[in-house]
Amino acid sequence: MIIDHPLLGPRDAAEFVYLGDACLIDRPDPGDENAARLFHDYLHIRDNPAGEHRELWFHEHGDRSWLVVTRNTLTHEIVRVELARDVALARGRDR
């Protein structure tokens, strides 16, 4: 498998560590009145899509970037690779 790193170009998947669904970026607000349920879902509830899946990969044996890789689970085609930091900022995460 080859992941086309936005900063470093195509890299072998062996350089990366897989985490899971990119929804892990969307950590709930701990101040929400339903925080316990929101955190439960955040930790444990996952879609299992047949098709495009956005997932987190860590370039552990490289530049230590967390990436959001959009991969088709049926074909393993990778359609998009983004820096997770950019994705997080775009989704409104900040400080």
Place this chain on the structure above:
Amino acid sequence: MSGAFRLDGGAIERDRTLAFRFDGQRLTGHPGDTLASALLANGVRLVARSFKYHRPRGVFSAGSEEPNALVELRSGANREPNTRATVAELFDGLEATSQNYLGSLRHDLLAVNDLLAPFLSAGFYYKTFMWPRSFWERVYEPAIRASAGLGRLSGEADPDSYDKGFLHCDLLIVGAGPAGLAAALEAGRSGARIILADEDFLMGGRLNAESHEVSGRPGAAWAADAVRELASMDKVRLMPRTTVIGAYDHGVYGALERRTDHLAAARGKPRQILWRLYTKRAILCAGATERPIAFGGNDRPGIMLAGAVRTYANRFAVGTGRRIGVFTNNDDGWRTAGDLSAKGVPIAAVIDVRDVDPATAVADARIRMNSRVAGTWGRHGLRGITLATGERIELDCLAVAGGWNPNVHLTCHHGGKPVWRDAIASFVPGDRLPGGMSVAGAAAGGFTTAGALADGHRAAVAALGELGLAVATGEPPVASDEATEAAPFWHVRESRGRAWLDLQNDVTVKDVEQAHREGFRSVELLKRYTTLGMATDQGRTANVLALAIMAGLTGRTIQETGTTAFRAPYTPVPIAAFAGRSRGKDFRPTRLTPSHDWAEGRGAVFVDAGMWLRAQWFPQTGETHWRQSVDREVTGTRGSVGICDVTTLGKIDIQGRDAAEFLNRIYANGFAKLAVGKVRYGLMLREDGIAYDDGTTARLGEHHFVMTTTTANAVLVFRNMEFARQCLWPGLDVHLISVTEQWAQYAVAGPNSRRLLAKVVDPEHDISNEAFPFMACAEVSVCGGTPARLFRISFSGELAYEIAVAARYGEALMEALMAAGEEFDAVAYGTEALGVMRIEKGHAAGNELNGQTTARMLGLQRMVSKRKDCIGNVLSERPEMNRDDGMELVGFKPLSSGDELTAGAHLLALNAPADTASDEGWISSVAYSPTLETSIGLGFVRQGHTRIGETLRAWDALQRSDVRVEIVSPHFHDPDGKLLRA
């Protein structure tokens, strides 16, 4: 009988002779031979016994699809079982032995299985070995195991070495037959970076096996010239003896290169290399594999694939018999008759199932059109055949031509399915190919030489276009188009005796019929019920035949019947090749601390801590038991001063304007207000609220912290912190870097630790208790100017420090500390004494932070700040994790001081039975405390803090221990912490 079956011509070096042995018999061959061709040249026809019925078997094919001729090569630890004689290159001194028999190959006692065949048909295991149940493991399994299997493993460690390698190219061409060579020539001349891989040691594919002409010259000579031209090109890498085993994602291919299998000795070279090929484009030119026709008694030695008979004649100059017959359903079979006749080998008969005019005239042969072979005779080898009409013909070799199956395997590795093409009665690659792959030549269903050359050329031009390279020549080599008409014909209905499909697993037409009768009609069930295609050859000559027969039985088309999944590897790969050099000690790297050599010189006993080696204890003269060393190290430290290498702890440097705020969210306890020059103990939770890791973090500056983690979690904690930094709070100004390997760090512990350090730390740094109190930290210098970091922290419970220097000074610092400590009788201590002292002090470690415990269980609930957000805070509030009757960390002592505690013991009320319902907790860590002169333990018990002084049973079924223990405070040593602050 040396080479009695040798013919003229061929690609062998006749002027050199190679001696080899088969079952002890001395034979000779020539360079260019395979073991199979050399055996056939010597007239050896019986080479193996079949898997199940122990039927006599001979060489069936001339390639990697061989189902029969499996032998053991070499001897001793080098023994290679189940090696296909058809691909084993002959070398001088080769030793081969036949396998899978009891007695001798010729008189195999297990051939009795063949007489029992009526009882051993498909599914007999499932039906026979059912009752009584008590026989499953004691009777049936040993008996079945004893008679199962083919070759024997040596049982010794593999003495060879194996490598892994990585290659990159614009274009990978799989197979160096006419299509592959035409593609490689065009792409090579156009300047593309190419890898041309072929499983054979001689490139050229069928051009070496046939009598075709290319560009007006013999095909084999044209192929040799093409290979020579390619070898002269800088950007072309030729890889003979290399099987491309699988197509993986994104243009990655796996390939196994056999480097020394063809040599008598490896001489230190790797035997095989498993390559990972990174490609932009790939052209599959893997050719096709011939299939047989099923008829009665079609498994006798001497019955071979017609194309293989031509290969042996044309390439290896071996006649596979003296009276050869051909049984065919297509024009290609007639080429065998023509080629062998031309070589002077008499053709006795040609039997064609089709009602057409004979394709060619064959002198002196009986020509039988619209005819079928129904039976054969000959005990250890073919002696003759019987036609459906009853006509008997004496033969010693029957060449069977049932049509060709394109080698579609790699096209299916990404889930694509092959499609049936009626015109050639074969499966061809479907539309859904692995990305970047195209298929050319016979692999795509084009069975003529001219077609293969043109198709390979076409595929190369297309690939060059996609790669953006200009095409150099533009014209394919020319050759004639041979006749390839074929009739779909699978099975002779008039067969007398069993008609075999899968020769390696002994599956017959009758087994397929039985599977159909019993409802196992899907191909996947057919395969598993009959074991069709499940042997080492994966049914390459058998599967399509069986599918066609099943299709006929069910009334479905072959396309509807479908194929089973094609999976990598294409041919067997030794597990050793997958392991490469990662064996034994080299399975993973070993990490050594900077003062490792010093410790080794002191006779340290080392223990694995992840990849690290850590000194466990330092035996002294006269110490015969590890406990003596450990007790001395503990007593010496608590009595005066001890020094321990703690370099392996994870160290993370944290900088940035928001570093304090970031740490505040990573740790459960607060860090925002930690003063510069101070250290704090920190507890990390997982997001689900479970305790995760602990350590100390020092604030070296307003925006600069250095964290330690446990040795085991160093990598994971760093990964999680990067996740939090990049994904959760990307707006915080904070940066992380692992500095575990940059700093060597030593604990200096004991009442004399300050006095010792005062001799090492340069005098301008005041380390008095007033100036440098408990939990202070500072950047200092040691030994006259070497920068160091000093932390006043204690894991042992004594007055203690940790001191860090750049890794390159680690060993020198250790020596300086020991020298300075001489006047205090300083001891070096290892991880075992470290563990004893932390248990005496009541510090939780890995046994307590085991992924099941909470801050509350550890007695650290007050550390979990409610006033801030941190990882794990929300879910640590869950009611079940905060029950008043929950487990709590306490200490244990045996009631009778001679008793020993065991880690893992369960705690029970004195009168309670030893069962789960009565379980009140467990002991997690134990040690002998030389300080208290008793065994002590830490562990968890329900509502522990309210039960100090209570007596329980510590019951351990695994270690057969059952002792009475008293619940005590976990802080055995200096519970008030006076020593720390002294």
